[in-house]
Amino acid sequence: MRHSSPEFAALAENGTILRCLVGSTVHGTAVDDQGDRDEMGICVEPKEYVVGLRRFDQYIHRTRPDGVRSGPGDLDLTVYSLRKWMRLALDGNPTVLLPLFVPDSQVVRRTPLADELRAQAHRFATRAAGRRFIGYLRSQRESMLGLRGGRKANRPELIERFGFDVKFAHHMVRLGIRGVELMETGRITLPMAEPWRSWLVALRTGGHTREEALDEARALEDRLLALVAAVDLPDAADREWADRWLVDAYERVWSGGEPGAGVTPRPAARGPAR
Numbered sequence: 001m002r003h004s005s006p007e008f009a010a011l012a013e014n015g016t017i018l019r020c021l022v023g024s025t026v027h028g029t030a031v032d033d034q035g036d037r038d039e040m041g042i043c044v045e046p047k048e049y050v051v052g053l054r055r056f057d058q059y060i061h062r063t064r065p066d067g068v069r070s071g072p073g074d075l076d077l078t079v080y081s082l083r084k085w086m087r088l089a090l091d092g093n094p095t096v097l098l099p100l101f102v103p104d105s106q107v108v109r110r111t112p113l114a115d116e117l118r119a120q121a122h123r124f125a126t127r128a129a130g131r132r133f134i135g136y137l138r139s140q141r142e143s144m145l146g147l148r149g150g151r152k153a154n155r156p157e158l159i160e161r162f163g164f165d166v167k168f169a170h171h172m173v174r175l176g177i178r179g180v181e182l183m184e185t186g187r188i189t190l191p192m193a194e195p196w197r198s199w200l201v202a203l204r205t206g207g208h209t210r211e212e213a214l215d216e217a218r219a220l221e222d223r224l225l226a227l228v229a230a231v232d233l234p235d236a237a238d239r240e241w242a243d244r245w246l247v248d249a250y251e252r253v254w255s256g257g258e259p260g261a262g263v264t265p266r267p268a269a270r271g272p273a274r
Helices: 006-015 082-090 112-118 127-145 156-162 166-185 196-204 210-230 239-254
Strands: 016-022 037-043 058-062 075-081 107-110
Touching: 006 016, 006 037, 006 058, 016 075, 016 112, 037 082, 037 107, 075 082, 082 239, 112 239, 127 166, 127 210, 156 166, 166 196, 166 210, 196 210
Parallel strands: 037 075
Antiparallel strands: 016 037, 016 107, 058 075
16 A cells, blocks of 8 residues: 555654544543554655655554454554644544544654644634534444445444444444534543443443434434534634644744654654654
C-alpha cells in the first residue's frame, strides 16, 4: 500500500507532533477478546510535500497484513498530515476529533505545537459536527442490520455468539452519546463517564439485546437532532482561523522554531516508534 511505504513511515516518524490512543480503549469500553490497539497521529510534512510535486496525506501501519482483520494485541496506526487532519476535524469527523480530548495518560507523543492545537478544541464544536455524528450513527446501524449502504459484517464470531454484531451496535450507541455530549458541553470526556461506560461494556459482552441497542440509538439520535437544531454553537467551524493557524504552524516547523519535519528524512524500514 502506498500509504504504508517506508518513505511515508519516515515522514510520519520525523514529523509527528501528536500521537495518541483512539478507539474503544480511550473511550473506556474495550473488551479484552474483541479489540486491538488503535492509535492516531498528526504530523507536519516537509515543505517539498506541500509546495512541491510530492504529496503526503497519511501513513498507515498495521500489525496484520493488508486484508487481514486485526485482533487483540494488534496495532492499527494512522498518522495524518496536519493539513488533512484539520480538514477532517473541521468537518466534524468523530474519530478525528478524539486527539483534541485524549487525556495525557493516553498520549504517546506530544510537542508544544500539539498542546497549542489541543487548547483550541472548542473551535471544533459545531452543529456541523453534530450532523456528522448523526450520519456516522446511522451508518453503524445500517452495518449492524446489513442494510444496503452499510458494510457487511466481518465478525461472524460475534453474530454466532450474541446473535448480532455487538461491535457495530457499540459504535452506534457510542456515537449518539458522544454527539450529544459535544453539543451540550463542547467537549468529549475520555474515558466515558458512567453509567454509559458500563452500559456499553455490557452491550459488547451480551448484556443487552439488539432491540435495546436500537432503542437507545433512536433516543440518542432524536436528542441529537433536536440539539443540532437549537444549540448555541456555530453552524460550521471557523475555516479562516484554521487557515491562518496552519500557515503559521507549518512556517514555524519549517524554520526550526517548532519540533517537526524540517527536512526530508531518509526512508524508514518500519513504522514510527512510540
